[in-house]
Amino acid sequence: MHGDTEQTWLLEARRKLFGYSCALCSDLPGAEDLYQDTVLRAMTAGSVPRDAVAYRVWLFRIMRNLWIDRLRADGRLPIFDDAAEIDGLSNGHADDHVVNALAVRQAFASLSKAHRDILALVDICGFSYAEAAQTLEVPIGTIMSRLSSARAALAARMEDEKNVIALPLRRSARRIGEGG
Amino acid sequence: MKTPVSETRLNAFVDSELSPSEAALVAEAVAADPTLAKRVVRLHKIKAALAAFGDDLPVPELPQPAPHRRTARGRLVASGAIAATALLLLVSVSVPVSAPEQGAADLPRLAQHDLWLSTTTEAGSLELPRGFEWMGPVMRASGLQLVHSHSHDDIMHFGFKGANSCRLSLFVATSATRDTALQVTLSDQVQHAQWQTGRLAFEMIARDMAPARFATVATGLQQGSREHQAESKLRIALLESARLPCLI
Numbered sequence: 001m002h003g004d005t006e007q008t009w010l011l012e013a014r015r016k017l018f019g020y021s022c023a024l025c026s027d028l029p030g031a032e033d034l035y036q037d038t039v040l041r042a043m044t045a046g047s048v049p050r051d052a053v054a055y056r057v058w059l060f061r062i063m064r065n066l067w068i069d070r071l072r073a074d075g076r077l078p079i080f081d082d083a084a085e086i087d088g089l090s091n092g093h094a095d096d097h098v099v100n101a102l103a104v105r106q107a108f109a110s111l112s113k114a115h116r117d118i119l120a121l122v123d124i125c126g127f128s129y130a131e132a133a134q135t136l137e138v139p140i141g142t143i144m145s146r147l148s149s150a151r152a153a154l155a156a157r158m159e160d161e162k163n164v165i166a167l168p169l170r171r172s173a174r175r176i177g178e179g180g
Numbered sequence: 181m182k183t184p185v186s187e188t189r190l191n192a193f194v195d196s197e198l199s200p201s202e203a204a205l206v207a208e209a210v211a212a213d214p215t216l217a218k219r220v221v222r223l224h225k226i227k228a229a230l231a232a233f234g235d236d237l238p239v240p241e242l243p244q245p246a247p248h249r250r251t252a253r254g255r256l257v258a259s260g261a262i263a264a265t266a267l268l269l270l271v272s273v274s275v276p277v278s279a280p281e282q283g284a285a286d287l288p289r290l291a292q293h294d295l296w297l298s299t300t301t302e303a304g305s306l307e308l309p310r311g312f313e314w315m316g317p318v319m320r321a322s323g324l325q326l327v328h329s330h331s332h333d334d335i336m337h338f339g340f341k342g343a344n345s346c347r348l349s350l351f352v353a354t355s356a357t358r359d360t361a362l363q364v365t366l367s368d369q370v371q372h373a374q375w376q377t378g379r380l381a382f383e384m385i386a387r388d389m390a391p392a393r394f395a396t397v398a399t400g401l402q403q404g405s406r407e408h409q410a411e412s413k414l415r416i417a418l419l420e421s422a423r424l425p426c427l428i
Contacts (some may be wrong), residue, residue: 012358014242019234032240039242052358090260104229121231122195126361129197147195154226 002043008022016125018129020060023120024067026109032072038063057134060125064117064135071113107157115150120146185209192254194223196403203403207396217392222309224364224395231396233361253334293349293385296328298337312338312352314408317402322393324348348386349398366391373398377405399411 002010018035021097025031041062042048048054108116122143129147133140185193185206192198193206210216306326308316319325319340328339338350356376364373371394373384382405384398 010242012241015235018237018239022234022237028237035240043242092330104226105233108230108233119230120233123227126231128361129192130193144188144192144197148191151191151223151226155222176245 002045002048006048006055009022009052010039010059013056013059014039017059017063019124020063020120023116023124024063024113034063034067037066041066053131057127057131060121060127061135076113103158104119104154107154110157111150114146115153117144118146119150119154190216190219191223193399194220194227196399196406200403200407203399207400210392214392217396221366221391221395225366228363228365231361247386287370287385288347289383290370290372290385292337292351293387296337296349297347297387299328308338309336310359312336314404315350315401318397318404322397322400324397344390346386348384348389348394350401351383351385353381353383354379359406362398364395364398366394371395373402375402375405377402378409380409381407 017038018031021031021035021038022028025034038059042059049058069148108119111119118132118136121127121135122129127135129140129143132143189198189202189206193203193210196203198206210220304327306329308326309329315338322342324340324342324346326338327341328337330337330339336352338352340348340350342348351400356379358376359378360376362372362373362375365371369387370383371386371389371391373382373394375382382401384394384401386394
């Protein structure tokens with residue numbers, strides 16, 4: 001049952017849990033629904049992990065399973081293509097422009113569900129590779145390749161969008177120190 | 181011949197998921213290759229941008245488990261005003277404008293760093309205090325030496341200086357409650373990194389330091405702090421096991 005300790009863990013995790021929900025769902029009402037249903041499921045669970053790390057993994061896994069159940073019901077299951085080749089971050093002009101936080105978020109929203117899923121766990125929720133592997137029930141090697149692939153896709157989207165969206169750059173006139 | 185660093189390893193390096201020996205090899209390759217260094221910086225920036233995903237949206241209240249639970253749709257109607265506000269916020273942050281630079285308001289320790297920058301009197305090279313010796317190799321490899329050390333209200337401020345007067349502050353507080361991942365924010369004006377390991381919360385600040393260099397130092401220090409923490413735990417476990425009652 002959910003006791004005071006578990007309630008504290010839940011309160012500590014709720015910001016990231018909601019962030020994960022926003023990352024998985026493409027609309028805010030859907031994200032709120034998923035978050036609420038996850039929390040309810042956790043609070044009414046008969047058996048709850050007694051370790052803080054295990055609890056966090058368990059909590060996020062509930063959300064992910066609910067999300068997959070919904071997608072399955074709609075016939076929109078995400079495809080995890082772990083055999084796909086990783087193109088890597090673009091080496092072209094990508095380094096020449098400022099990485100814009102909003103541009104990253106826009107590009108993130110346009111990623112596939114599978115890519116959003118892994119990026120959300122590691123970059124938004126701050127999961128270690130081991131925790132992410134536990135949550136997704138896959139080997140750590142799979143986490144590493146999925147993550148590389150997702151970040152490469154994100155970089156590619158940012159390159160695409162850069163040509164469409166005008167991002168005013170705010171470069172400083174100050175010289176950046178090259179050495180120590 | 182140098183072995184090229186794969187995309188997977190580079191990502192793991194940025195996520196501090198490599199073993200110390202592997203991380204050292206990648207760090208060496210990054211230091212020798214400006215293109216690789218730029219890719220590391222870019223990965224750090226993407227991570228930092230994603231880390232704040234959803235932070236600007238109000239988190240819905242925790243539901244109360246009750247026998248007559250409202251349906252998800254019912255809750256949606258009840259929270260319509262909040263959702264509308266949040267949606268407005270989401271739309272407003274989606275406007276394609278450049279993200280604001282991180283300012284002093286976001287970084288309370290920046291003022292302390294600037295205060296230190298404004299001081300002219302400095303001792304020569306200092307020894308790292310006990311318990312922080314593990315930082316030595318990372319800082320030496322980075323060409324930085326400790327020139328300032330000050331402790332106030334359980335917060336330690338270490339000031340490091342490079343050969344070309346580049347300065348970096350490291351604040352260490354004993355206020356951490358759990359381990360957190362490394363978060364790096366890089367702009368032309370301010371470079372900032374923070375993470376928590378064990379009971380220690382680390383915050384690193386510099387101005388005008390090359391982003392690739394800053395990110396590499398931050399990654400090295402974060403990995404060093406984690407390894408030191410793990411070693412300490414092992415040492416304590418060994419000491420505790422040594423206190424077990426004698427069998428005879």
